[in-house]
Amino acid sequence: MAAVEPRHVAQYAAEGCTRVEGAFSTLWVERLLAAVDRCHEALARGEPLPPVGSVGPRNPPSLHRTGKGGVQLRNCMAADRAFLDWMRESPAAEIVGRLTGAAHVRFWMDATFVKEGSDPETATPWHNDVCTFPFTGEQQPSLWVALTDVDEDNAPLLTLAGSNRDPFRYHSPLSRQDVALPGYRPWAELLARVEAPDADIRVWPARAGDCLLIHPRTIHGSRAQAPGRTDRRVAFTTRWLGSDVVWAPDALSVTVAGLSDHPAMQVGAPPPDSLFPIVWRAPA
Numbered sequence: 001m002a003a004v005e006p007r008h009v010a011q012y013a014a015e016g017c018t019r020v021e022g023a024f025s026t027l028w029v030e031r032l033l034a035a036v037d038r039c040h041e042a043l044a045r046g047e048p049l050p051p052v053g054s055v056g057p058r059n060p061p062s063l064h065r066t067g068k069g070g071v072q073l074r075n076c077m078a079a080d081r082a083f084l085d086w087m088r089e090s091p092a093a094e095i096v097g098r099l100t101g102a103a104h105v106r107f108w109m110d111a112t113f114v115k116e117g118s119d120p121e122t123a124t125p126w127h128n129d130v131c132t133f134p135f136t137g138e139q140q141p142s143l144w145v146a147l148t149d150v151d152e153d154n155a156p157l158l159t160l161a162g163s164n165r166d167p168f169r170y171h172s173p174l175s176r177q178d179v180a181l182p183g184y185r186p187w188a189e190l191l192a193r194v195e196a197p198d199a200d201i202r203v204w205p206a207r208a209g210d211c212l213l214i215h216p217r218t219i220h221g222s223r224a225q226a227p228g229r230t231d232r233r234v235a236f237t238t239r240w241l242g243s244d245v246v247w248a249p250d251a252l253s254v255t256v257a258g259l260s261d262h263p264a265m266q267v268g269a270p271p272p273d274s275l276f277p278i279v280w281r282a283p284a
C-alpha cells in the first residue's frame with residue numbers, strides 16, 4: 001500500500017502539489033538512478049536506445065542540454081527494464097490514482113532532469129505541464145520522483161500554490177507564442193504572476209525516494225543549484241492519464257510519431273487500451 005494519506009489528497013486538491021515522503025524504496029531509487037545513468041551515457045555517446053519492452057507509440061529517447069551541467073532525458077521508459085518494472089510494479093500508478101481520485105491510470109510519458117552546477121540556465125523555467133499535452137482532463141498529473149536528496153540549495157522544485165484551479169492553461173516557454181488558441185494565455189502572463197510580490201510560491205525539498213504529484217495546470221519550475229554544490233540533483237518525472245482524460249490535440253500540442261495520426265486515437269474519446277494499457281485500477 002502506498003504511503004498516501006488524506007492530508008496528501010487534500011493538499012493536492014487545494015494547492016496543486018503534494019509530497020509523499022518515502023514513496024519509493026532505496027532499491028527502486030538505486031535501480032532508477034542506474035537506469036538514468038545507462039540511458040544518459042548511451043545518448044551522450046550518440047547511441048540509439050533500442051526498446052526492451054513496449055509502451056506504445058512514443059517519440060524516441062532523446063537528450064537535451066539545459067545550460068552548463070543541465071541535462072534532460074526524454075522518453076526513456078521503454079529503453080530500460082528498470083523503468084518498465086518501476087512503472088508496472090512500484091506504487092507509482094497507485095499513488096497517482098489515489099491522489100487524483102481516478103478510477104484507473106495509464107502511463108503517458110517520462111522525462112529526467114539532471115542538474116550539476118549553478119549555471120542559471122540549468123533552472124527549469126516556469127511553466128505548466130498541460131501547455132503541450134494533446135489530452136484534456138483533470139487527471140493527467142506529473143509524478144516527480146527525487147532520485148537524490150534535494151534540499152533548498154539543490155535545485156528544488158517550486159510551485160505557485162493554487163494555480164491548479166486556473167480555468168485556462170498557458171503557452172509553453174518553448175512553444176510558439178504567436179498562435180492564439182481559446183483556453184491558452186501568453187507565457188508572459190504566467191511569468192508576471194510568479195514574479196508578483198504576493199505570489200504564493202512553495203519550495204519543495206525532498207529526500208531520495210520522496211515524490212511530488214503536480215497537477216497538470218500547476219505553474220512550476222526549479223531553481224539551479226546554489227554556488228559551491230559539488231553533488232548532482234536528479235529527478236525522474238512521469239506523466240499519467242486518469243479516467244477523465246480524453247484525446248484533444250491542438251496546434252500547440254506535442255506531436256508523437258505514430259500516435260498523433262493513429263486511427264485508434266479519437267478526439268473526445270479516452271486513450272485506447274491497446275496503445276495505453278491500464279496500469280492500476282481503483283479497488284471496486
Ligand SMILES: O=C(O)CCC(=O)C(=O)O
Binds near residue numbers: 157237
Ligand atoms: O525537475 C525539474 O527541474 C523540473 C521538472 C518539471 O518541470 C516537470 O516535470 O514538468
